Amino acid sequence: MDTESAVGTAPSPPEPDVGPDAFVARARALAPKLVERQADTERRTFYAPDIHEEFRRAGFYRILVPRRFGGHQSGVETFLRVTMELARACPSTGWMYCLGATHALPAASLFDAAAQAEIFAGGDFICPATITPGGSAERLGDGHWRISGTWRYCSGSPYATHFMAHVMVPDGDGGQAPMLFIAPRDRWRRLDDWGRQLGLRGSGSHGITLRGARIPDRFTLPGTHLSEADASSAPGRYLHGDPQYGGAQFGFMLLEVAALAVGMARGALDAYADLMRTRPVVLTPSVRRADDPDHQLWYGEAAGMVTTAEAAVLNAVQQWSGLCARPPADFTRARDLAIAAICREAIRLCWSAVEGRLFPTAGSSAVRHGERIERVWRDLSTLHSHAGVGVLLAAVTPRELARALVNGPAEGPS
Numbered sequence: 001m002d003t004e005s006a007v008g009t010a011p012s013p014p015e016p017d018v019g020p021d022a023f024v025a026r027a028r029a030l031a032p033k034l035v036e037r038q039a040d041t042e043r044r045t046f047y048a049p050d051i052h053e054e055f056r057r058a059g060f061y062r063i064l065v066p067r068r069f070g071g072h073q074s075g076v077e078t079f080l081r082v083t084m085e086l087a088r089a090c091p092s093t094g095w096m097y098c099l100g101a102t103h104a105l106p107a108a109s110l111f112d113a114a115a116q117a118e119i120f121a122g123g124d125f126i127c128p129a130t131i132t133p134g135g136s137a138e139r140l141g142d143g144h145w146r147i148s149g150t151w152r153y154c155s156g157s158p159y160a161t162h163f164m165a166h167v168m169v170p171d172g173d174g175g176q177a178p179m180l181f182i183a184p185r186d187r188w189r190r191l192d193d194w195g196r197q198l199g200l201r202g203s204g205s206h207g208i209t210l211r212g213a214r215i216p217d218r219f220t221l222p223g224t225h226l227s228e229a230d231a232s233s234a235p236g237r238y239l240h241g242d243p244q245y246g247g248a249q250f251g252f253m254l255l256e257v258a259a260l261a262v263g264m265a266r267g268a269l270d271a272y273a274d275l276m277r278t279r280p281v282v283l284t285p286s287v288r289r290a291d292d293p294d295h296q297l298w299y300g301e302a303a304g305m306v307t308t309a310e311a312a313v314l315n316a317v318q319q320w321s322g323l324c325a326r327p328p329a330d331f332t333r334a335r336d337l338a339i340a341a342i343c344r345e346a347i348r349l350c351w352s353a354v355e356g357r358l359f360p361t362a363g364s365s366a367v368r369h370g371e372r373i374e375r376v377w378r379d380l381s382t383l384h385s386h387a388g389v390g391v392l393l394a395a396v397t398p399r400e401l402a403r404a405l406v407n408g409p410a411e412g413p414s
Contacts, residue, residue, distance in 0.1 A: 013072050020078040026058040027085035034089035045195035046158040046204035047093045061124035064104035066240045069120035077317045080259040087263025091379035092202030094263050100156020103127040103164050109236035109245040115218040128154035129164035133178045137167045144214045155205040157190045163208050180224040187213035199382030232328030247324035248331050251339035258313045258343035264376050265306045265350035271372035272358045298361045302353035309346040316342040334404035344393040
């Protein structure tokens with residue numbers, strides 16, 4: 001493909017000069033509608049077409065898409081702040097948006113210019129991804145792979161333009177190694193297998209099936225796993241003149257989940273504050289909960305935990321971006337793991353705030369099925385079963401970080 005001609009036909013951003021604060025303000029302005037329609041989103045198992053259209057008009061699906069290909073290239077912090085606002089209003093909507101739109105970053109970091117010109121040709125980019133290899137792949141003689149298989153938990157699939165996953169292929173030494181690939185929308189089918197889980201029922205996390213899909217070599221990266229990909233020498237940093245397309249992928253993946261947890265916990269605080277303003281305590285003397293010392297204590301403790309978690313996540317984002325801007329050798333595995341560890345503690349703080357302070361003191365009527373605090377509790381519970389939290393953060397990250405810090409070279413300030 002002629003890359004320059006492909007770039008020349010790429011759509012321009014609808015609003016070339018929109019800034020980070022404008023994106024966040026747009027997300028915040030949509031919040032009342034998202035709160036109101038949470039039950040509908042859960043019943044559908046994904047957010048409504050008109051919400052998708054509002055996100056498209058707001059430019060949300062182009063925040064991480066490079067300017068060279070019609071995107072806003074507004075940076076990771078902007079994207080995660082928008083994610084927090086959407087998850088605060090509706091956890092399922094925030095999750096589906098984030099884990100669909102986020103993979104513009106690795107796509108723009110890891111694939112070459114010719115592949116990117118095709119991948120981003122539509123302007124908006126929504127690409128669910130999974131980290132567990134599956135399926136099978138056969139190398140063809142015409143510059144393609146034939147890939148088949150089913151991958152579950154593909155959040156963002158209902159409106160997706162692409163799908164990113166891993167399949168095991170021969171490594172040339174008699175063994176097997178993961179291959180990262182991107183499949184355009186016309187190569188796969190979405191399954192009707194989501195919505196019966198405890199939480200995040202509206203997150204669009206359906207399974208995706210490929211049946212003998214022909215995937216060109218340029219859309220594959222043999223020997224690459226997303227959680228371990230080193231983007232420092234990949235095409236993105238140099239192609240786009242932006243170091244954030246050359247950062248460590250592991251820490252970025254976990255920043256996404258931590259931002260979602262903070263947004264969800266903020267939503268629980270919002271709901272609890274409404275209860276404090278409108279409902280009395282159970283025991284006499286009958287006063288508003290807002291005037292009751294016990295409720296003030298529970299709310300204040302939870303607010304402190306969530307505020308600390310948010311500050312930690314935003315600082316970790318700044319650390320990640322700052323390390324991207326330094327020489328690639330400075331972004332060591334230990335520093336990447338340290339960012340992941342911050343995410344782990346932020347998620348734990350959010351869970352402690354909701355599960356330990358807000359949920360048990362909100363009152364039985366406030367935790368009936370479909371109430372806002374009950375929904376956040378379910379959704380945060382389900383977040384803990386996600387592979388990034390239940391496996392990578394809970395067990396892998398602390399052990400790897402300990403080995404890197406104790407056995408590796410001394411790390412200076414990040």
